[in-house]
Structures are given as structure tokens and as C-alpha cells.
Amino acid sequence: MIRRPVLTLVAGLAVFFLLFPIVVVVGIAVTAGTALAFPPEGLSLRWFADAAAYEPFREALVTSLLVAGLATALALAVGVPATYAIHRRSPRGRNLLQTLFLSPLIVPELVLSFALFQFFLVQAGIDTLSALVVGHAVLLLPYTVRVTGASLMAADPALEDAAAGLGAGPLTTFFRVTLPVIAPGVVAASILSLLTSFNNVPLSLMLTSRRVETLPVSMLSYVQTSFTPMVAAVSTLLLVLAVAVALVTERLVGFQKVFGKSGS
């Protein structure tokens, strides 16, 4: 029956290890009992209702969405023009600039967050939400620069020459020609950025305060004091959100097109 037993076993194990944690989390979330136990003791959605009603989580979710949205917008606003300049204007020190924009990927996140903590909260005294937005935007810059840069490199530079030859100024050319052409890259960068910001822990941990928390930080502090399946329920909701984003992306632009072509 099974034509390649070893291969099938290895593949099966791989799938098991990928899915097992997810199954456990979802299993705990739908338990009817009060303990973090797997398999669940009976089925119920009570922990979802509890999670949805738990005020700190509700507030943290709003904060997380706000931070993700604003940080993504900020990172795109800085990253896309920067990429354009790097690839199309060939400025002096072009390689240095490129490395600089990718450096948040290389510098350990805790180091970066400590620096931002020192600078924003301690010295500049900026409020928590602004600090979070700016901090996340710094973290997202490499994605926006990299992914839109890949789109730009794939696009024919003669397109912009053609627009100029037809009488378009630099701004018109950027908004009517360049931006529509690299739109799939910008969409991909946005999705990557939203998810990265939404899931981020280290940076948020350093920059949040007791009053303003992102959802992962709020979950972390909840877990430190309480052991109820409510956290599993929130985790399950986050999982569903991520899958939903993936499906919508697939329907709108196609994963292959967005992530496949952008490459490294």
C-alpha cells in the first residue's frame, strides 16, 4: 500500500511536529474545564467568551492594531521613497544606505529596543504609543525597503524615462507609473509589516507601559500570574487572524506573485 515507507514516515513526522503545537493550543482553548490540559475536558467556547470580555485584552488588541497600522504606514512612507532613491537615483554611498536600512534585521532586537527605550522614553519623554509606533516602524523598515526594492529591480527603468519623455514630472511619474508598477511589492511589504508588528514581543516588551500594552505583551503578563485556558483562546484567535490574512492575500494578489517573486 505505502510505496515509500521511509519517506512517508519522515514527512508524517514533519507534519506532526508542525501541527502538534497548534492542535494542542486549539485543544486547550475549547476545553470546558479550568485547567491548561490536553486533551480537553469536554468542549466549550466559554474561554473565548471570557477572553473577549477581558478588558486588558480588548484594550491591548486595539493598541496592537493601532500600532501595527500606524507603524506600517510610517515604514512605507519612509521605506518606499528611500528604496526608490537607492535604486533609481544611485546616490553617493548607495551600498552604505542599503545596509543601513537593513541593519534593524542584524542588530539584536533587544539591543535595538533598549536603545529606543533609552532614547524615546527616558531621555525624550515621548508617550508610550508614539514610542511603540516609531520603534516598530524602525523594525519594519528592512521589510519595506527589501520587498519594494525587489519589485523596483524587476521593473524596467525605461518606464520612468518613457514617462519623462511624454512630459511627466518626477512626482507624476512616481505616482502614475512607478507606484502602480511596484504595487504588488508594496502590498506584500504591508502584509509582512502588519504581521511582524502585530506579533512582535521583544521591542514591545521594552517600550510598553503598564497602561499601554500590545496584545502579545498583555498575554505574556497574564500568563505570568494566571493559568486559565483563556490565553489559549486568544492564541487561537490570533492564529485564525493570521490564516485569514493569508487567505485574503492569496485571493487578492496571489501568494506566488507577492512573495515568490520578491526573493532575497
Add this chain to the structure above:
Amino acid sequence: MTTTTVDPVVALSGVTRDFGSGPVVRDLDLDVRRGEFLALLGPSGCGKTTLLRMIAGYLEPTAGELRINGVDASRTPVRRRNIGMVFQSYALFPHMTVAGNVGFGLTMRKVGRGERERRVREALELVGLGHLADRRPAQLSGGQQQRVALARAVVLRPDVLLLDEPLSNLDAQLRVQLRDELARVQRETGLTTVLVTHDQEEALAVADRIVLLHGGRIAQEGTPREVFERPRTRFVAEFLGYRNVLELPGRGEVAIRPEHVRVHAATCPESASDTSAEVLTGTMRSATYRGTFSTATALVALGGGQVELHGVTAGPEPAPGDPVRVELPAAAIVPLHPDQEDPR
């Protein structure tokens, strides 16, 4: 404005362009006359594309002056010049329809909607694509994309139409077809046109005048017939396919095309038809049968050395090593002038 005998649309004087590693175009004077179809011909690296990009305004000359319709345009950016450019890659906007592409320049010039639509339709009909106005570039064949690019340039009624290797991305058959189409559109619109190409056949077929560039300078210019039949220097001769360049006693350096050189077995009776032909003797090297004729290579003794000559042979080919007689008809022998000082 000074009046001149011709009426140049584009006038370059002393134009030089240097990218930092020596000039690519050097001290060049050139007039493009109103309504003419001019071909800038030359091997890669001869400066022809740089020259075209300076006329378009994508590059500024490092030195010299460029006038368009008598007005100094050396520092005018491309978007303020009235040029129409067709790119090697076509550079069609992939997110716009064919009509959107062709109308883009008119929109930029704030041409009203009614006139814009009419002119877009006319331009598309001119290139035979009236029925494809609503397609996207990706849905078109290479030849159709090329025509859209042409329509997009022509619709602006530019001062000068600039074509940068417009046919090089097409296969051989389509290239010939679109080449003729290009010539037709140019005739019908009467637009002053500059074509950049490395393909001599293309230049000979469509241009009124050929400017052959070498090392950023004009190596020779003239009508296609003048340039092709009377190359002035060794470089021009070799570029145009004169495979035989040799020193003939009493004539100096000359060039002759292989199809004019006749190679006979030495035993063949001499033809009395062409008494003015130069006749050399040598040994047969090799022959290749080509159907209606055979190409032949022979070694002849000339000026104390051995020279390899390429020619044709009719009838039975002499075997390698056989003694042969090589005839060079006087009318086909082109005397060469020494190359200008080596520009490199």
C-alpha cells in the same frame, strides 16, 4: 537666428559626453534636417545611444551645444522637449491599456478629452492597432507592443522621433516587416526621425541618410548608397562587410566585397570580358558550397607576404592546394583613406 542652407531640426556643434572614463561622444557636429530619416549606425560602444539620449534630453552634453529648432536646448530637461522616443524594451506602462499608454503624453500636455481620444484613435489606426485599444500590453505580441510604442511617440507630433534599436527584440521575419512599417509611418507622418541601430541592413533599408559612428566620432556619413558602396576608411569597410582589405600595388589600400572577387582554377581560360580587372595568382585554401555559388578562400602572394582573399567561385571548385587565379573587377575595388587618428 542665423539662416542656413538647410533647415536643421536638431543641430549639434562640438558636442562631447564623458562619463568619467574618457569621452563616449567627442566634439561631434551633426545636423538633423527637417523631415529626414537619419540612421545612427555603429558597433556597440560607438556612442550612438549616448548621442540619441542627449538629443532626447536624458543626458546633458559635457561640452558643446545642442539646438532644437534653432533654440539652445542643451540644458532643457526631457519633459520640456517635444520629443517622441521609442525604447528598445518598448517601456509600455503595464498597468494601462493600449489607449492609456498612447494617450499618456496628451494627458500630460493637458489636451482635452475629445481631442485626446480622437488623436489616440488616429495614431492607433496609423499603426494598424485600432481594434486593440482596450488591451493591456501583456496581452499583445512583441510586434504589437512595438507598434503601440511607436503610436505613443507619434501621437505627440514631436519635433523629432527618436528610435533606440526599436527592432532588436523581434525575430528576423517580423523585424523586416516592422522595418518597412516604420519607413511607411515615417513617410506618412513626415516626422524628422533618428534611428539608432547596429544593424546595417536596417539602416540601409529605411534611412535617407546614414551617419556611421566610431569611437564617439563620425566615421562617415552619406546616403545609404554612398556609404555602402564607397566606404572611406578601413573601419567603415570592415563594419559594412568588406572582408577583403589589402594593399594593391599602384592603388594603395583598397577594399573589396567577397561577392565581387572571382576565384578560378589557374587552368581555366582567362575571360576576356573584363580587361580592367586586377588579376592575382595564388593557391586555393578552401571552398564552401552555397547552392547557387560557392565561397572560396585563396592565398595570394602580395607585397612580399601571403594574403588571404575571400571570394566566390562558379562551376567546379578548385581543390585545396591547387593553383588559382583571383580576379578583382576594377569597378568593385574601393580605394581607402587612412583611418582618422585612432580615437581610443
